[in-house]
Amino acid sequence: MASYGKILSLLRTSSAGYISGQEISNQLHVSRAAVWKQIKVLRELGFEVESKHSQGYRLLSSPDILLAAEIENELNCSLIGRSVVSFPVIDSTNVQARRLADEGALEGTVVVADQQSAGRGRLGRRWESPFGVNLYCSIILRPDIPVQQAPQLTFLSAVAVAETLNEICNLTAEVKWPNDILVNGAKISGLLNEMSAETEQIHFVILGVGINLNMAADQFPRELNYPVTSVLLATEEKVDRLLFLRTFLQRLDACYAELLTQGFAPVRRRWESLCNVINRQVDVDLGAEVLRGTVVGLDPEGALRLQLENGEIKKILAGDVRPVIT
Amino acid sequence: MASYGKILSLLRTSSAGYISGQEISNQLHVSRAAVWKQIKVLRELGFEVESKHSQGYRLLSSPDILLAAEIENELNCSLIGRSVVSFPVIDSTNVQARRLADEGALEGTVVVADQQSAGRGRLGRRWESPFGVNLYCSIILRPDIPVQQAPQLTFLSAVAVAETLNEICNLTAEVKWPNDILVNGAKISGLLNEMSAETEQIHFVILGVGINLNMAADQFPRELNYPVTSVLLATEEKVDRLLFLRTFLQRLDACYAELLTQGFAPVRRRWESLCNVINRQVDVDLGAEVLRGTVVGLDPEGALRLQLENGEIKKILAGDVRPVIT
Numbered sequence: 001m002a003s004y005g006k007i008l009s010l011l012r013t014s015s016a017g018y019i020s021g022q023e024i025s026n027q028l029h030v031s032r033a034a035v036w037k038q039i040k041v042l043r044e045l046g047f048e049v050e051s052k053h054s055q056g057y058r059l060l061s062s063p064d065i066l067l068a069a070e071i072e073n074e075l076n077c078s079l080i081g082r083s084v085v086s087f088p089v090i091d092s093t094n095v096q097a098r099r100l101a102d103e104g105a106l107e108g109t110v111v112v113a114d115q116q117s118a119g120r121g122r123l124g125r126r127w128e129s130p131f132g133v134n135l136y137c138s139i140i141l142r143p144d145i146p147v148q149q150a151p152q153l154t155f156l157s158a159v160a161v162a163e164t165l166n167e168i169c170n171l172t173a174e175v176k177w178p179n180d181i182l183v184n185g186a187k188i189s190g191l192l193n194e195m196s197a198e199t200e201q202i203h204f205v206i207l208g209v210g211i212n213l214n215m216a217a218d219q220f221p222r223e224l225n226y227p228v229t230s231v232l233l234a235t236e237e238k239v240d241r242l243l244f245l246r247t248f249l250q251r252l253d254a255c256y257a258e259l260l261t262q263g264f265a266p267v268r269r270r271w272e273s274l275c276n277v278i279n280r281q282v283d284v285d286l287g288a289e290v291l292r293g294t295v296v297g298l299d300p301e302g303a304l305r306l307q308l309e310n311g312e313i314k315k316i317l318a319g320d321v322r323p324v325i326t
Numbered sequence: 327m328a329s330y331g332k333i334l335s336l337l338r339t340s341s342a343g344y345i346s347g348q349e350i351s352n353q354l355h356v357s358r359a360a361v362w363k364q365i366k367v368l369r370e371l372g373f374e375v376e377s378k379h380s381q382g383y384r385l386l387s388s389p390d391i392l393l394a395a396e397i398e399n400e401l402n403c404s405l406i407g408r409s410v411v412s413f414p415v416i417d418s419t420n421v422q423a424r425r426l427a428d429e430g431a432l433e434g435t436v437v438v439a440d441q442q443s444a445g446r447g448r449l450g451r452r453w454e455s456p457f458g459v460n461l462y463c464s465i466i467l468r469p470d471i472p473v474q475q476a477p478q479l480t481f482l483s484a485v486a487v488a489e490t491l492n493e494i495c496n497l498t499a500e501v502k503w504p505n506d507i508l509v510n511g512a513k514i515s516g517l518l519n520e521m522s523a524e525t526e527q528i529h530f531v532i533l534g535v536g537i538n539l540n541m542a543a544d545q546f547p548r549e550l551n552y553p554v555t556s557v558l559l560a561t562e563e564k565v566d567r568l569l570f571l572r573t574f575l576q577r578l579d580a581c582y583a584e585l586l587t588q589g590f591a592p593v594r595r596r597w598e599s600l601c602n603v604i605n606r607q608v609d610v611d612l613g614a615e616v617l618r619g620t621v622v623g624l625d626p627e628g629a630l631r632l633q634l635e636n637g638e639i640k641k642i643l644a645g646d647v648r649p650v651i652t
Contacts (some may be wrong), residue, residue, distance in 0.1 A: 123527055146643035147521070148474050148627045154525045179525050191525070195473070198520045199480045199505050199645060201449055301474045301627060317472035318526060 004038040004045075005069020011042075011049065011059040020056035043296045066112050066241060075246055077253035080139060082108040089131070091118040094192055094208040097138035101196070101204040107142040110249065119210065121190050122179065128221050133214040134230070135245055139207040139252065143260065147197045150205055151302030152264050154179050154193045155271045157207045160252040161189050162274045165211075167251075168244050169231045174276040177295075177304050177321055181211075182276060183234045186227035188212050209248075214238045268298050277323050282306070285320040292324065330364040330371075331395020337368075337375065337385040346382035390458045392438050392567060400574055403579035406465060408434040415457070417444040420518055420534040423464035427522070427530040433468040436575065445517050445536065450503065454547050459540040460556070461571055465533040465578065469586065474521045476531055477628030478590045480505050480519045481597045483533045486578040487515050488600045491537075493577075494570050495557045500602040503621075503630050503647055507537075508602055509560045512553035514538050535574075540564045594624050603649050608632070611646040618650065 005019035006028050010019055024035045039049055039057060045170045046063030068086040075081045083106055090096050090113040097111045113136045116129035129136055141153065161181050162173040165188065173189075174182045181189035212230035230238045258266050267301055272278050284291045284306060289316060293306040301317040332354050336345055350361045350616035365375055365383060372389030394412040401407045409432055416422050416439040423437045439462050442455035455462055467479065487507050489500040491514065499515075500508045507515035538556035546554055557565045584592050598604050603621045610617045610632060617640060619632040631643040 120526065148477060148643055151473060151525060189524070194522070194524045194529075196520070196522050198448065198518055199477060203520075303474065317474055 004041045005067065005073050005132060007035065007038045008042060008047065008059075008067075008070060010074050011057060015059050018052060018055040018058045023056070063116050064241070066245065068112070070242060071110070071245060071249075073114065077108075077250055078257060079108040080253040080256065081110050081249050082106055084110045084112065087111065087113040089115045092116050092120050093136050094120065094194060094207050095207045097140050097208070098194065098196075099202070101140045101206065105140050107140060108205075109140040111139075112137045112245065114259055120192060121210070122192055126221075127190060127192075127210050128219075129210070130215065130219050132299055133216075133219065135209065135211040135213055135241060135248075136217075137209050137245065139209075139249075141205045141207060141256065143202055143203065143205065143256075143264075147195075147199065147202055148301050149264070150193075150197065150202055151178070152197050152259065152267065152300070153205050153207060154191060154213035155264075155268050155298065155302060156255050156259055157191050157193065157209060157252065159267055159270045159274065160248055160255050161191070161209060161211060163270070164244065164248040164251055165189075165231070168247050169235055169237075169239055171234060173274070175274045176276050177298075178302065183229050186229035186234075187278075188229050188231070188234070207252075211244075211248075213241055213244060214241060264300055270298075272297050277321060281324040281326070283322050284316055284322055285322070286316075289318075291316075291319075295321070330367045331393065331399050333361065333364045334368060334373070334385075334393075334396060335399050337383060341385050344378060344381040344384045349382070373547045384615070391440050392569070392571065394438070396568060397436070397438065397575075401575060403434075403576055404583060406582065407436050408432055410436045410438065413437075413439040415439060415441045415443055418442050418446050419462050420446065420520060420532050423466050423534070424522075425519065427466045427532065431464060431466050433530075435466040436463060436569035437465075438451070438463045438571065446518060446570070447536070448518055452547075453516060453518075453536050454545070455536070456541065456545050459542075459545065459558075461535065461537040461539055461567060462474040463535050463571065463576075465535075465575075467531045467533060467582065469528060469531065469582075471528065471586075471601065473525065473528055474627050475520075475590070476519075476521050476523065476528055478585065478593065478626070479531050479533060480494050480517060481590075481624065481628060482581050482585055482593050483517050483535060483578065485593055485596045485600065486574055486581050487535060487537060487566060489596070490501070490570065491515075491557070491575040492578055493574055495561055495563075495565055497560060499600070501597055501600045502602050503624075503642075504628065509555050511602075512555035514555050514557070514560070533578075537570075537574075539567055539570060554569075590626050592627075597606040598623050603647060607650040607652070609648050609650055610642055611648070612642075613645075617642075617645075 021035050023033050025032050048060040050058045050060050066086050068084040071084045093111045093113050116136050117133035119127035119129035121127040158175045162175050165171045165173040172182050176182050179191040180187050189211040194206045196203040214232045215230040281294050293308040296305045296307045303317050306314045306316050347358050347361050351358050374385050374386040376384045392412050394410040397410045407491035419437045419439050441457035442462050445455035447453035472488040484501045488501050491497045491499040497509050502508050505517040506513050515537040520532045522529040540558045569639045607620050619634045622631045632640045632642050
């Protein structure tokens with residue numbers, strides 16, 4: 001971690017009073033001059049740091065930005081977040097993650113941005129990404145699993161997002177096959193997983209995650225043809241983006257380790273327990289036809305298992321699933 | 327097609343005698359000056375074109391290169407080869423195809439090279455790619471099929487390669503799961519298919535094809551730990567690379583159209599009929615364990631279906647398959 005992150009952490013914990021340059025220097029085992037240099041970096045980043053002769057430094061205010069150094073601090077993951085790269089603005093965290101992955105970035109590298117100038121959702125659609133209110137992040141994975149099982153990772157990130165929403169924001173988030181997260185039936189998060197692979201080997205998978213955290217009603221685009229929400233709208237409370245992100249990355253780290261050691265079953269069960277239509281009657285629109293049946297779960301390739309009215313189990317690889325309203 | 331390709335085609339068909347500039351000009355509906363300009367291009371490419379006053383032009387010799395304009399000429403495919411890009415030398419046709427695909431190249435674009443300076447085989451291994459003797463080509467596809475079914479395209483290209491070898495070179499090529507082509511038990515061709523996809527949509531698939539055509543024994547690397555061959559070694563005859571490539575692309579075009587309209591079944595049946603171990607007892611090395619069983623075919627995701635001795639059918643997604651010698 002860059003040392004300004006450690007200094008920031010000390011300033012935050014002692015924000016009630018002053019902390020002397022000598023104490024920072026002792027705790028971090030760096031020179032007084034190095035402390036002064038990093039304080040300067042923090043000020044350039046928009047942190048207001050007061051310095052008082054004979055008392056030391058005090059943090060007066062922080063800009064609402066996600067900094068790699070702060071995210072990494074106390075993250076304690078085994079793999080996810082080995083390297084964190086943060087940007088105030090970037091075209092798209094997925095595109096940047098792909099660039100890094102193509103250049104050989106480590107598995108577990110996380111790309112975070114406060115704003116995306118060209119945020120993308122599924123099927124090339126735009127993903128609204130205003131500054132400082134939401135979470136836009138992409139994680140590089142290099143799993144040693146067959147290409148056919150790569151879709152499992154979509155369910156992995158869906159579980160990590162939904163469980164983090166439920167834990168941190170006290171919500172009842174549901175997952176919608178294949179890659180949406182809903183709160184009260186409205187979309188709160190979208191996942192855009194991308195893969196580069198050859199027949200026998202996955203080069204990398206990018207888990208792209210957009211979560212509407214503190215987005216206000218007037219910040220949503222008007223032309224959406226489906227209901228959307230944010231944590232702020234659903235709970236009427238703002239959520240700490242840094243805390244949320246760290247918790248999410250920790251949960252993802254644990255889920256991923258579980259997937260690699262125990263296979264898909266645990267993730268699958270957790271996903272199924274969060275699924276909005278599990279054991280419910282649905283219509284699946286396949287374009288050419290609409291199938292009616294009951295959702296009975298996921299298969300190892302991430303297909304939705306649909307039990308038709310004649311008892312036959314149908315694997316759905318693509319299609320639009322709508323609960324039947326009776 | 328570039329017009330020097332058409333002129334070349336006229337020169338080739340009348341190579342016994344001369345063809346006048348006026349006749350070329352009439353047939354191609356271009357000016358005499360344009361004919362002269364394209365003859366100059368051909369000479370720069372290494373074609374020896376004699377020009378005799380009052381008789382016209384005659385092709386004396388051709389360099390052994392694959393030219394986009396010649397490949398496209400009389401290709402008559404519906405999709406594959408809409409655009410052909412050829413290089414005397416390139417790092418890797420797959421890498422170049424990926425660059426083009428990322429930039430939005432049309433489905434069906436074909437990249438061909440006479441030599442690869444950094445040819446790659448499966449799992450990042452080197453693929454020996456000397457100048458002018460073999461076929462190195464990559465085809466960009468953008469199929470509207472679920473990501474889980476992308477491995478079907480590996481079997482598609484395997485069938486097209488094996489059938490072309492059998493048709494043009496009168497060989498009995500076999501396919502080895504998942505992506506090798508064998509002649510007399512030795513590897514004659516390797517396929518390296520790469521994919522870029524998101525959960526619900528394939529961005530593109532690159533079919534990478536390397537076929538040892540006119541490679542002599544002393545051109546193979548020494549350190550290979552498996553048997554290899556070429557058409558030249560197997561038949562003691564050289565094969566016309568241009569004819570081979572055109573036939574292969576035409577066959578691939580037909581197979582791909584069949585896949586998109588009729589699904590995987592026809593390709594699967596053709597692959598199974600070419601498979602070196604179909605209905606045979608094999609050992610499948612999974613790393614952690616070795617399974618013995620009988621190969622009974624492919625499933626829709628391209629997994630090998632193995633019938634164990636207790637009758638159970640096991641889906642093999644990855645592993646090394648060896649026939650049991652009894």
